[in-house]
Amino acid sequence: MNWFFVLLSLMVFPGGLFLLAGGMAYEWVDRKMLAVFQNRAGPRWFQPLADTVKLLIKEEIIPDKVNEILFIGLPIAALAGGLTAALYVPVAGLTPVYSFPGDLIVTLYLLSLLTLCMGLAGANTLDRFSLIGATRTLTQVFSYEAPFLLAMLGPALVAGSWQISDINAYAGGHWLILTQPVGFIVAVIGFMGKLVMPPFDAPEAHTEIGAGALTEYSGRGLAFFHLAKAVELIVGLSLVSAFYLGGLANPLEFLVKTLALLFVLIGLQSLLTRMRIDQTVGMWWRYGTLVVLAQWLVIILVMRP
Amino acid sequence: MNTKQEPQRFVIPIGPQHPALKEPGNFQFTVDGEIVTKAIVRLGYAHRGIEKAAEERTWIQDLYLIERVCGICSHIHALAYCLAVEQLAHVEAPPRAQAIRVLVAELERIHSHFLWMGVSGHEAGFDTFFMYSWRDRERVMNILEKLTGNRVNYSANVLGGVKFDLDQEQIASIRGGIDFLEERTRHYLDVVATDFMFLQRTRGIGVMSRAQAEIMGAVGPTARASNVARDVRKDAPYAAYKEYPVDIILDERGDLEARFEVRLKELFESFHLIRKILDTLPGGELTARMPRKVPAGEAVMRVEAPRGELLYFIRSNGSDKPERLKIRTPTICNLTSVVKLAIGHQLADVPMILAGIDPCFSCNDRSVQIRTSNDPDGRMLSWDELRQHGIDFYKRLEK
Numbered sequence: 001m002n003w004f005f006v007l008l009s010l011m012v013f014p015g016g017l018f019l020l021a022g023g024m025a026y027e028w029v030d031r032k033m034l035a036v037f038q039n040r041a042g043p044r045w046f047q048p049l050a051d052t053v054k055l056l057i058k059e060e061i062i063p064d065k066v067n068e069i070l071f072i073g074l075p076i077a078a079l080a081g082g083l084t085a086a087l088y089v090p091v092a093g094l095t096p097v098y099s100f101p102g103d104l105i106v107t108l109y110l111l112s113l114l115t116l117c118m119g120l121a122g123a124n125t126l127d128r129f130s131l132i133g134a135t136r137t138l139t140q141v142f143s144y145e146a147p148f149l150l151a152m153l154g155p156a157l158v159a160g161s162w163q164i165s166d167i168n169a170y171a172g173g174h175w176l177i178l179t180q181p182v183g184f185i186v187a188v189i190g191f192m193g194k195l196v197m198p199p200f201d202a203p204e205a206h207t208e209i210g211a212g213a214l215t216e217y218s219g220r221g222l223a224f225f226h227l228a229k230a231v232e233l234i235v236g237l238s239l240v241s242a243f244y245l246g247g248l249a250n251p252l253e254f255l256v257k258t259l260a261l262l263f264v265l266i267g268l269q270s271l272l273t274r275m276r277i278d279q280t281v282g283m284w285w286r287y288g289t290l291v292v293l294a295q296w297l298v299i300i301l302v303m304r305p
Numbered sequence: 306m307n308t309k310q311e312p313q314r315f316v317i318p319i320g321p322q323h324p325a326l327k328e329p330g331n332f333q334f335t336v337d338g339e340i341v342t343k344a345i346v347r348l349g350y351a352h353r354g355i356e357k358a359a360e361e362r363t364w365i366q367d368l369y370l371i372e373r374v375c376g377i378c379s380h381i382h383a384l385a386y387c388l389a390v391e392q393l394a395h396v397e398a399p400p401r402a403q404a405i406r407v408l409v410a411e412l413e414r415i416h417s418h419f420l421w422m423g424v425s426g427h428e429a430g431f432d433t434f435f436m437y438s439w440r441d442r443e444r445v446m447n448i449l450e451k452l453t454g455n456r457v458n459y460s461a462n463v464l465g466g467v468k469f470d471l472d473q474e475q476i477a478s479i480r481g482g483i484d485f486l487e488e489r490t491r492h493y494l495d496v497v498a499t500d501f502m503f504l505q506r507t508r509g510i511g512v513m514s515r516a517q518a519e520i521m522g523a524v525g526p527t528a529r530a531s532n533v534a535r536d537v538r539k540d541a542p543y544a545a546y547k548e549y550p551v552d553i554i555l556d557e558r559g560d561l562e563a564r565f566e567v568r569l570k571e572l573f574e575s576f577h578l579i580r581k582i583l584d585t586l587p588g589g590e591l592t593a594r595m596p597r598k599v600p601a602g603e604a605v606m607r608v609e610a611p612r613g614e615l616l617y618f619i620r621s622n623g624s625d626k627p628e629r630l631k632i633r634t635p636t637i638c639n640l641t642s643v644v645k646l647a648i649g650h651q652l653a654d655v656p657m658i659l660a661g662i663d664p665c666f667s668c669n670d671r672s673v674q675i676r677t678s679n680d681p682d683g684r685m686l687s688w689d690e691l692r693q694h695g696i697d698f699y700k701r702l703e704k
Contacts, residue, residue, distance in 0.1 A: 128316070132652065208652060208655070274506070276651055277651075
């Protein structure tokens with residue numbers, strides 16, 4: 001009956017359905033709290049689900065002169081990337097389903113898949129807004145990805161392992177936000193860039209380029225991209241709070257810590273003005289990367305016996 | 306087509322339907338990467354033929370039509386029209402009516418500037434600012450509704466006076482509202498002048514020098530942010546502005562930050578003026594007697610709309626209808642500056658520069674240019690040709 005449990009863990013819990021439901025729930029918290037901070041009513045609790053169902057029912061229009069395989073395949077790849085990444089992360093505070101030495105690197109790359117797919121999806125169409133959006137998406141990847149990666153490797157250095165479950169266990173006894181505050185800040189801001197949240201929403205700035213890279217998407221493809229983003233929200237939150245906020249040992253801890261982190265993100269989203277793409281790149285390469293490298297240097301010097 | 310020789314251009318269309326524009330207009334920005342190298346504007350999507358329609362209506366019917374030229378500054382249009390017609394008819398509205406006209410005009414300025422502030426914040430991707438300023442704008446909308454019965458087209462003017470009077474309860478509610486709004490404006494001024502992230506998007510962006518502003522004929526707060534002391538309320542006081550003078554707010558920086566600060570500081574002038582009017586409201590009649598037919602002649606009236614100088618030209622032939630009515634709205638004066646200033650800026654700054662002049666499209670559309678695939682440059686039609694074009698068009702449809 002082993003295959004049954006494998007299938008269950010992939011499809012229902014903690015992968016698959018649970019992740020989709022959890023992602024949509026977190027997306028709702030994000031939208032609702034942002035609305036409250038902005039003095040709006042905000043969506044009802046089932047709105048993310050309703051949006052998804054509606055998009056799934058809608059006809060998917062494939063524009064002229066695009067590569068159809070890519071057009072249909074990229075959203076699926078993006079969603080698959082997010083769902084796979086979740087298998088190595090202590091989502092819901094449980095031990096990861098799969099784990100092997102070095103799975104941190106694999107997870108981080110899987111999480112980048114969404115942005116990459118969005119960039120390619122935009123570049124695949126001929127729409128002018130999509131092309132500008134794709135350029136901005138890919139430019140943004142190159143600005144935040146390296147510092148984010150470095151910030152996530154800081155805990156790995158002190159834990160002496162590149163396996164997420166080991167780092168999680170190590171972080172259980174050490175609140176790394178206190179010893180590596182710079183890494184935490186860079187990780188949180190990099191994560192906002194990853195999810196194209198304001199103020200890093202230049203790739204999909206509505207007042208400039210419509211919906212950016214996803215302008216030509218309707219129906220199923222758009223639903224998959226949205227779901228992938230929701231899944232990435234929950235996976236990224238678990239990862240950052242597992243590493244920096246004293247580990248995730250049980251579901252209650254998971255709920256408290258990830259929601260607290262989400263509130264920080266929502267606060268930043270409501271307070272800050274959108275940055276231009278050149279400002280984003282400038283910020284990351286002038287300050288973000290440098291401070292995180294400086295912290296690395298400190299960690300290495302301190303850890304040397 | 307002579308575009309074949311040119312290297313391939315990447316043109317970003319903004320409008321006629323675009324999230325950055327609340328009204329239809331078309332801008333074509335040629336970009337090199339993110340940098341704008343060329344800008345073209347095309348207007349006329351919301352042309353409604355109001356000037357022509359005004360010639361078909363009586364002086365009184367026109368009042369209702371004119372109030373609908375603009376959805377935001379409806380009162381100032383009606384005011385300019387009334388003042389021009391009164392000038393032709395040699396009628397002067399009583400002092401109390403003039404003071405109430407100025408009161409409503411200043412309340413309208415407050416509502417318009419709050420609206421603009423929110424829209425600009427939205428263009429910059431600062432939605433919290435947008436939501437908060439629009440929430441506070443409701444307060445002044447409520448005051449206007451309480452005064453006149455309407456939120457948008459207040460219909461405060463009649464030829465020769467105003468329609469409504471103020472009672473003590475209304476005066477108290479205006480005072481309360483003004484106090485609240487003044488406090489909020491102080492807060493917003495603090496935000497636009499000190500918020501680091503917001504300043505990144507406004508400081509040094511879209512700089513228009515004084516010389517440029519004068520050459521391009523900029524008007525209103527856009528010109529005043531470039532240190533051009535141009536304000537009709539001061540230069541040629543109309544209605545009750547002689548008794549209630551305002552100070553001109555100037556700024557010499559000429560960038561978006563200056564435009565934000567000038568508009569917000571103007572609000573303090575408005576609050577001050579409104580309090581003064583409420584304190585010293587002259588008594589007496591609300592209307593003067595107005596003849597049904599207006600003597601022949603021509604009149605020009607300039608007023609300061611929230612967006613800048615608004616000009617009305619009226620010619621009467623002595624009948625009960627105007628012979629010609631010409632309106633020049635402030636946006637058309639400021640629009641050239643957008644096309645000029647956008648060049649060399651990033652695409653991301655363009656919506657901000659566009660919003661910086663507080664554009665209002667439907668009131669400046671005066672003509673429609675017909676462009677077809679056979680005739681890409683378009684052509685001008687005379688009135689008779691247009692009529693014939695319409696007849697032919699519908700005949701073709703019938704077949």
